[in-house]
Amino acid sequence: MANRKRMVAAIATTAVAAMTLAACGGGGSSSGGGKASSGGTLYYYVYKPYEHQDPQRTYLGVQISNDTRMIYRQLVAFPISTNPDVSNKPVADLATDTGTSSNGAKTWKFTLKSGQKWQDGSTITCADLKYGASRTFATDVITGGPNYILSYLDVPQDKSGLPIYTGPYKSSAAGQAAFDKAITCDGNTITYNFNKPWPDFPLAVASLHMMDPYKKSQDQGNKSNYAMFSSGPYKLQGTWSKEKGGTFVRNKYYKSTSALKKIRQANPDKIVFQVGNTAETIYDRLIADSGNDKYAVTSNIVPPAYYSRITGAVAKRSVNVKSPYVDYLVPNFNVLTNQKVRQALAESTDVKSWIDAGGGDKAYAPAKSIVNPAVNGYKANPTFADIPESGDPAAAKKLLQEAGVQTPYPITFQYPSSDTMDKQAAALKAGWDKAGFKTTLDGLGDTYYDVIQKPSDPASVIWGGWGADWPSAITVTPPLFDSRPNITKASNGQDYGNYKSDAFNKLVDQAQNASDLSAQTTALQEADAQLGTDVGYIPLEIQKFYFLYGSKVTGFTNTPASSMYPDLGSIGVSK
């Protein structure tokens, strides 16, 4: 993941991890720095350059949140709140309300508020919304972004499984006609027609920017990657430098209201993004707290080596919260075919030692499900709820005996190698070996995902990490364990453990065909329980975010809506 040091070393891992970062979730809450004040300049430090700034191509949770608060308005958006029950419920942004569904949640209608403007003073129209959605279909130009709409929108597919509509830049007449039928504009009202129920569509709209409006006259395809045409309270001054960042100033055409202030208070007059300094340099500066650094926040977490320096007055400027991201293990069902062996593996997994080796309780909190606690309908998985954090080697030994296998039972653990991960893997190995396994560690480099995605991969247990795209388990367990879209002859997709279960898939179908959120949530909870029974995964931990901010920063908040990164919706600076 882009914000994780251990993934920096693995290039391919980084690439995939970037894909796993998405909008919502999180746990815990925090705020600090006193009451937010208006005016002044806020500095925002980022280490790694952003790959995209185009709304339809942005997929990093932190970017999505920052863009929502600053430049890209959506039909509906998540409000600023540290309470997940509030923060996970979309409120109207560009639309007059949170949308109306019909036809068993296969049709959604939204009406645009009148008089909403782009940064050039022109009006945001229904056509802009439709055009924005159309860009997602141009998968040869608009790459890297979320592509859910391709499978949901009621556009026929060709033989290869791709929609016949290929985006606004070049498409057949039949494709264009199909798209025009799937999304219709009637004055200020936009209607989306889906081929299957999408009860949590407003959650998806608020969590990602794939459905954002886009002004056609500003579109230059790939050339527009870093061109930010604002509809929000700020606009880019000059150009964005991928390596250096950019400066955002107030957009005079954004008219705030008391309702919109729940989404974005837009406190600073100016927000300066500085890209490129390492986490170590950023934290040296934030700890020193001088000059502009007093007015700075960062999306980089405190490096573990700096934990001991966050004490006294400096600690008062820090927050430590649960992130939306969960790390887990998957037993390989092609190798560990005996359920008792998988259960023994789960029982003997020493999560505490794994966490300690990775930086301790400031870096991780134990997980009891692959679903993050801040996701709607979260329930601890009953299979893992009572396993002690340090594992239960005695119970695991018993299970291995019951399995009737010869011990020590040989297993191989594959993970993306780094200094920290090597130590964590060694900690797991000790626990497993104590229970009667004989563990071989197989730390991999850049080709990690290429190896584990091969159905013939001989590893017994494999590491994975995930975050929900929107606060629903529908974006967690089905994409990771539904064998139908994942497993082909050449690849297991994201189902790294080659898990195949008719019972699980049936529950996924139930969830996907549910026309209301409550029925969907119940089906997903049952699906997670099924995964636990089969030991389709073993939860490890929820990553924690540890941030420091400058002494002149006010209203510092991390919310589920900001993926627990600093929420620019509420942050200000004192003068």
Add this chain to the structure above:
Amino acid sequence: MRRIFAGVIMLILMSLVTYVLFFSGGLHPERAACGKNCSPAQWEQTKKALGYDKPAVVQWGEFLKGTVAGRTYPEDKALAKANPSLVSTCPAPCLGYSVVNTTNVSTEVKTAFPVSFSLAILAFIMWIVGGVFFGVIAALRRGTVVDRGIVGVSLIFYAFPTFWIGLFFLKFFAIQWQIFPVPSYVNLTDSPLAWLGNLVLPSLTLALIYMAGYVRMTRAFVLESFGEDYLRTARAKGLPNRRVLVKHSLRASLTPIVTMAGLDFGALVGGAIITESVFNYDGLGALAVDSVRTLDLPTIVGLVVVLAAFIILANIVVDILYAVIDPRVRLG
């Protein structure tokens, strides 16, 4: 002329090796571009959009063709016909088009080059002046505390890794004591003073490492020349010591120093990866790191060619300088 021809062949071969190494590594740049929940059909489409669907040798051939005839991106006739404004032109000599950075590789190189060159030239001046000066002093004071002190200190700097010295300067001189600004590259034309002020710490980081080698080398060659017959003759003729040192001893020592300096400078212009990363300077070194991290093949290949060209050019310049310094080379 023969050297230039050999250099061009070398560049062509290096670009081929880069393509072969990249694709033999089992890397899939299309993975990130395809996004989450990517179906096999979308994967293939993304691969095609990025231009990685063709065999490596074909891609290399297109790269070579682009260097003489230019290219357009994406090479999609249907898109070019329906939406010509979306197609980017990369005029010859085209080093490729970076989809990741949405620009021509030559533009990326042009943007990053002044940063690396500024860093390299200032560091070069520091280490050459410092290295030769302290090397001569150490030779002249051979066996004394001054000699031991200079050699000892230079060895200490030589022993430290670049990132350590860089982080030390950054942490203490810039962040904690605030003697220098936290370095950030400023164009020479915007403000010469700010350009210089911001370059001091990163250049000094590089210079200290290189200087150590030059101190020891200068000292050794000057001392070696002191034992030569022609120096004894010069002294016997009654030439003053300073003239003997500058005109005869130092000149003789210059040949190996110029060789080393030329190659070091050539390599450094191509980007000081660690120093640029530590100080967040967006030079060619940082661009190389970023392109490897994002599996940006066109930028990687373009940089390999450009950096190799710097080394080849530096070699040619060194050869020319030999002739200036040492008349025997000209006679030969």
